[in-house]
Every structure is written in structure tokens, then in C-alpha cells.
Amino acid sequence: GANGIHCLVIFNPVEWLENGTDYINQFITQTFAGKHNYENENGRSNDNLIETIKKLNAFEKDYFIIMAHIEQRSGFYNELDGGRIQELSNNPLFRKAVLGFQKVRTRDVIDKLNLWLDNNLPAFVEGSDAKNIEGVGTGNCVNDITQKTYLKIGAFNFEAIKYTLLDKQFRQDKETTNPVNGYIKSISFKGGKLDGSTLHLNHSMNNLIGIRGSGKSSILEAIRYALDIDLNRNQNVDFEYKTNLVNALLGSGGKITSVLVDDQGNEYNAEKILGDRTNIYKNGELQLGLKPNAIVKKPIYFGQKDLSQIGDSLSTEYLISKLIGDRLLDKKREVEEKNQDVLKLIGELKKIDAKVGRKADIEAKQAELKLKIQVFKEKEIDKKLEKQISFDKDSNFIKRLEKFEQRVIDGLNEYVSEYEDSFQSFKTYSSKENTNDIDAIKQHFEVFENLFREAKSLSSKLGAENSKLQKMHQDFNVKYEALKEEFSKIKREINLPNIQADDYVKYTKELDLTKAQLSELNKLSNKKKEIETQLKQTLVSLQNLWHNEFEIVQE
Template sequence: MFDNGTEWIRADFHLHTRADKEFSYLGDDDRFISDYIDALKEQQIKMGVITNHNKFNLSEYKGLKKKAKKNGIMLLPGVELSVKEGSNGIHCLIVFKNEDWISGDTEKINQFLDEVFKGIDNREKENTRCNMDLEHTVKCLDSYNNDYFIMMAHIEQKSGFLKECNGGLITSLSSKKWFKDNILGLQKGRARKEMKKLKGWMGYEIPYIEGSDCKSVEDIGKGNPCYIKIGDGNFDSVVLAFKDNQNRISLSQKKYNHGYIKSIQFIGGKLDAQEILLSPELNSLIGIRGSGKSSIIESIRYALDIAPSTADKEYKNDVVKNLLESGGQIILNLQDDYGKEYKVKRVYGETPHILDHNDKEINISINTILQTPLYFGQKDLSYMDSGYELNLLNKLVGENLSGFEESLRKVNNRLNNDVSKLLDLEEEIEKIPELENSLSDIRHKIKIFEDKGLAEKLIKQVNFQKDKNKIQRINKLITDFYKEIQLLMQSNIVAD
């Protein structure tokens, strides 16, 4: 189920089945399990929790679990329990560890339900509340010394944690150690304003999850999806994801936008017919000294045609030769940034060959697919010489340097322009005292002119000049008009 290590899969934490009174199924009895698992597959749900109202049906669960496992789907046992808080009760989704609560044809889940519903009839109805509030329900569960965890169901709807509890009660409950240890998720949080209030009351965050709360096969997977990152199909891996929810629980599907090595295959040599599947995230090779970790790393380096460093070049070449031997071949299955798949094949002693998804050889470089992969062996990281740190930094961020350099040039140009303007402004500022002195001189001279009546004379002179200009324009007009009259009198039109 998890050949490539940890994987993001779609999860549905709130599933009902035909055993629930609220669930409707009109198909043939012997088709229910197949139809149910087919619906999970159609919605690409690979992890689910069966949470019928106040009820657990062991035979149905075992049938669904067996069929689901054959289809790469993990199903965990659970129950949707209504506890006493609030005016309508609170619905909780309890998830049980299969190995602890179920053993062969016996189970303790119904024993727990009998205990919390003691003296209550018709407990299978959706809104029938048990005898206990949330705290005493947790204490009852703990008394079995078996693993479980709880999620609050449809928190904004009727019988939901946020709907039924006020801020004071939520603050009180969420501050308790038993609450923090066991309540790991909140289902169907929708309104941002309400989520903000809830965070304020609780003082911390737990992840929001989703579940279809299906009442028929057709409803499976309907509504908002959620995703969980796990590496094994068991209860413990799910709990681990909730404990590291910021990295392992998500309401949106994880997409990888980088190239990576999907798998490594060996033909011939010491690892003949072996295949190693890799994750698009972090991969770790763990083993004792001499178990072959370096051999695998060096074979990848060789297939990618990355030259070994001078620090231990001879040793690295011998490692590859010893692993692949004469005629041995390594095949890397790669995926680029756009989701396209390629193969790199290299026979020992020959050059690499790159093939597309149709196994057709194409003439491109490996760097086109993996965007300049970096390789560091153990001795590469421990080998220090002059300029090593700078070279290492250049390898790690070198592909981004061109963009940084261009941005730096633009900033430098703007800085030069601003400094030039500042210097010009400084020169103008230095001229201010000189200009102020000149202004004082001018004002003094104006005052002298005013004292001697020169201002009035200048005004008169300006007015005389205006009159002179006006008379000259009128004179020119009269002269031009006289000339036009003369020409008109001499014309043939007037003579006739």
C-alpha cells in the first residue's frame, strides 16, 4: 500500500454503513460490501473510519475491512457517540485501534457501548444520548487500557461541539489534560469567524478533518475532502499524523512541483533484479556499515553522469565498478517538474541513455529533467579546502543567483540615481545662503527706488511704453487701410 514510503492519501473520517439505521441501501444484500468498496475507490478514498451511530457491527466491519485491504484501502473501526453536553448532546467520532479492541470473533467496542448506554433503550437512534458526558466517556474508554482517539463531529451543526457548547464550556473542557490527550480533530469547520472564536476559547489549535457522514453508498466521499500523510496502513500511523498535523493533515491535495527519482532498478551485478521505490519527499537509507548505502548513492550519481569529486574519486569509481560489475546496468525512473516520466539507463562503462515514457530514446540532458541535481558524498561534506564554503553555497543556490544578481543591479542603479539626486540637492542647499544674500540686496535696492519715487516713475514709464505701442499699432492699421483704399480706387471695378 505504501511502496514509496509515506504518502498523501484521501481520508474519510465519518463513514456510515448499512448497519446504521440512518443508512439506506436498496441493492442486493450480497452486493453491499462490493458496492461500498467500489464507491470508496471511485472517490479515491484510501483510508476511512466506520462510525455508525452508537453501534458497532463486527461481522459487517470484518467483511468491509477484508475487501478494502484487497483494494489498497485501510478501514478502522469506530463509532459516532452522542454524549450529554449541550441541550442536544455532542456527537463524537471515536476511532479504535483494531488490534486492541478486536480479537478474532470477539470485540470490546459493544461492551463499552453497553456500559455508557446502561438502562437506555433504542440507543441506535442518531440523537440518543448516552449516560455520560465527554469527560466520563473518556474515563470509561481509558478503563479498557486500549488505544483510541476522538474527533468532534460536524462541529457547527446541531449536536456539534461548537453549536452546543458556549465559550466558557469550551474553554473549560479544552484546558483539561484528558481533552488535550484524546481529542485530536474537529470535523466540518466552515465559518472562519467561528473558527477564530474557537481558537481563542481553546488557546491552541487541533486539525480540521472531513468526513462525508454518508447515509447511502451514493453519498460516500461527497462534500469537502481531506488528506492524511501516512507510511503504514495501521492505527498508529494515523495517530502519528494527528500528532504532527501541521505536516501530515491537510484539507487540500498535496501536489509535487519538482522533479525527482521515482525508482532505481538494477540489472546484473550484485543487486541484480532489485528495485528501490523512492518518495517525492525525503528518502533515508539506513543500515550498518558496509550494508551498501554508499553503493546505492554512488550508482545513482553514476547513472546521472555526475563526476565524482577529487577528494576520493578512485574510491567512488571502485564502488560503482564493484556493484555493477561487467555489463551491469542501472535504470532510474524520473519525473520532471511537469509530471512527465523518463528513464535514464546506463550500462557500466557506457554513456547514459535517456528515454521518454514510450521507451523511445531522446536527445536531452539529464539537467533538463531534474534541474541540476546535487550530489554530496560523506567525504565531500567533510573535505574542507580554500573556498570550499563558497563553492558549496554556489552549488546549493547557484541556479537562483542570476535572478538575484539582476535584482541587485536594479537596486544598485536606483541607489546610484538617488545618491546623484541627493548630491545635486545638497549643492542647491549650499547655495541657499548666497541666494538669501542676493535677495537681501535686491530688497534693499527696491526700497531705495521706492524712497526716491523711482517706482512711480517706472510705472509711468511702463504705461508710456504701453501707450506708445498702442499708438504704433493704430497708426499701422490706418496706414494699411489707406493703402487698401488706394488700390481699390485704382482698380477696374471702381473705374467702370
């Protein structure tokens, strides 16, 4: 360009200042050979951009270039026309060396650069563009706002910076965001093999790199132990090895101190001595009952061998449930509840089927009894024994009624027992913001409880009435006993061959019982239809829950 092009060359200091040799100044001496005062703003080297890159490459050391203030005087965009920029973009040397444009401001400039560079632009960065040491870090302002570039790095070195510019989509931004999840800020060791060591972590991904036996697993297991993630002997490979690894790392009395940050940015110190529980402090004050997984929400742990065993000794379902966490857990709880509903309905159907299955036998017995009774009727024995038969029917009725009342009372008592202890938990609730509303609701609940308590009183009243029935049953039996001699005399007067009067009484009683049984079975048949309909609806609901569970896994 007419005014030359300003660029920033970032050197890898490990290579360019290797063994005390300053290769940077050797390069500067070459490219500015014969130039005087080249360090001022108007100083220009002897080489164009491509030749400069070639000279840098000749040193066979790592570097990258940022084109400075590209829209201003001596800037890449301002000094070169579109054809020249397009020509440079097609040169592999330019593409490999130039990783950033500084102070890109105009939308129109970006559109043109996209056109000339085939939509493959380098990173857009900001910088202080200082003319002296004092100006370093002051930054450039737009509308009184200092322009910044944030880089996500995993280490404070040249390679990390260069990598962020190459992976600009994921590791560079104009703004920084606070972590939305809890994380481990650091973990420190006191005692044991890592005594006095502190491992600083970031809220994003952390990598432990080392050769076999260098201690990666020890640190991983220590973090697991510090977070109170217990091992499951059935679901974790090398259970004994992992347990012993922590013991060997910390030693007797060894302590791990973790700095945990919750999703609101609050810091906590979690201290765990080997074999003891974890104590968590906030601002030096012990937080009783607080656990690490309440700060770092639902941490998930897998060892290397654990993952390799998925589908073998460990179930895939176990892996999925760990990764998805509570979302799947809650859904599984719903599925299990619906499963229990299905099993309960099936159980009721089985009971009904077992009873209804006896219907044919009862009908056959009833037909047989009617045939036998018909013989007695033909001899008019039924008329002679009519009084006793009537007494037997009445006695059977009273027995059935007594049992029914007792079932009602037992059911009511069971209902009261199930809920009466639950009322107290609602009474203790209080509200800070809606005191009047909650007080009114609690008054309603008091009325509701009083009505419920009446069920207990009702049970007592029903019990008293049932006792009256039992007394009446006893009186009836006394009356029946007084007539038994009369009934026996009538039976003795019946003197027919092959006919026993007692049989007629017996058959009549059994016939009456079969009629009652068949009546109950008919009611059960109708109930069975209702339960079958309910079962179909429950199965549809269960199928929908399974599908919802599948959708969660797919997400």
C-alpha cells in the same frame, strides 16, 4: 449536551487488533454497557467525553479522536456552550486525544473557538460522514464543491496519519498542488543484490532508515549513479569505496531503471547499465542526447562523510556552490571575467611603468649627448656634416613609419581573424512567430557583414601601400649609399685633435632617437592616467559583484 456529542475514534489497528484480539469491541461494550441499538444515530454511551477518553487510555493503546460535524446537531460546538468548551480545552486529556474538528464552516465559529481554546485549535478536517458503507468517500459538498482534506504522509499507516494532524501547519491542506520541480518517482533494479526490487519515492522528502550495514548508502550511491552524478576524487570522501559500492550492488550487467518526472509533469524512463551511459526514453522513444540533470534539474549529492568533512578536507565554498547552483555559478563567471579585466589593466600598467621607468635614464643620456654635440657645434663641424645628419634623420623616420604601418596592418588582421568565423552562426537562425521581423534583421546583418568584409579588403590595400613604402625605403637607401663616399671625404677633411667626425653622426642619431623615445614616454604617461582611472572603475564593479555574490549566499 442535550443531544449528546458525535465523535470519531480512530484506532491503531496494529495495537487494538493485536494477535487476533478485538480490543475495539471490548471498549465499545464497556462504554455502551446496558444500551440497546446504540449503533443508530441517536445511540448514546454511558460516559461523557472526558470519561470516554479515560476508558480509552485504560487500554494503553494508541488512538485519536475527531469531533464530528461540530456545527450541526450533536456536534461539539452546537451542543456545548463556551464555558464548557473552555473547560475542556484546559484539560490535558482532551488536548492530547482530540486532534481534529470536522466540517468547520463558519468564520464566526472559528473566531469563538480560537477565543475559547486560546488560539490553539486542532486540525480542521473533512470526511464523508456516511450513514452506510455505500456513502463512504462521497464527501460533503459546499456550493456543489466536494470538501476535501489532503494529508502529506510518509507511509500508509496510523502513525503517519496521526502525525499529520499534529503537524497540521505543514502536512495538511484543503488543496493539493502539483510539484514545481522535477523529481525521481521510482528506481528499479535488474540484476545484482536488489534484483527485481523497486523503490517508490515521493516528490518531497524521502528518508532511508536502517541499522548500520543495512544498505542505505548502497541505495544512495545507486541513485547518484543513475542520475549520472560523477564523483570528484578531490571533493568526495571515500571515492574508491563509493565506486566499488555501486559495482557490488549492481554486479556485471546490472541495470537501474529510474522513472523521472520533469517540472511539467512529463515522465521519462532512464535506463543505465553498469559501466554504460544513461539512455532516456519518453513514451518508449529514445531521447538522444538528453541527460538526467535536464529532467531533475541540477541534482545535488553529498555523502554523510562528505558533509562531515566540510571545512576540513572539503571547502565550505564547495558546499555553498553546490547548494546554490547556477545562480552562484553565473555570478562567479561574472566575477572571473571582471578579475581578468583587472589583471589585464594591471598588466598594461606594469608594461607602461617598465617603459616610463627608463625616462630618467633616457633624459640623462640626452643631456650627455647634447653636451657632446655642443663641442662639435663650437668647432662648426655640425655645418660640415649637416647633409649626412639630415639623411640619418630621414632614414630613422622612414624606419619608424614602416614599423608603425606594419603594426596597424597586423592589428587589423587580428581583429578580422577574431570575428570573421562568427558571422555564419547568426545566418542560420530562423523564427516561427516573427518571420518578417527576423528576415528584415538578417538583411541588415548582411549589410553589416559586407561592411565588415571591407576591413579585410582594407587590410590588403594597406599592405599594398606598405609595400610601396618599403620600395621607397629601398630607393632612399640606394641614394644614401651613393652619397657615403662624399660623407666620408668630408669626415677625412676634418682634422681636429681628440675629435672624430663619425662620433658627431653617431651622437646626433642617438639624440634624435632619445627625443622620439621621450615623446612616446610622455604619451604613455597620459595613457597611464587613463588606465588608472579605468582600473579604479573596474575595481568598483568587481567589488559590487563580490557583494552581489555575498547577498546570494546570504539568501
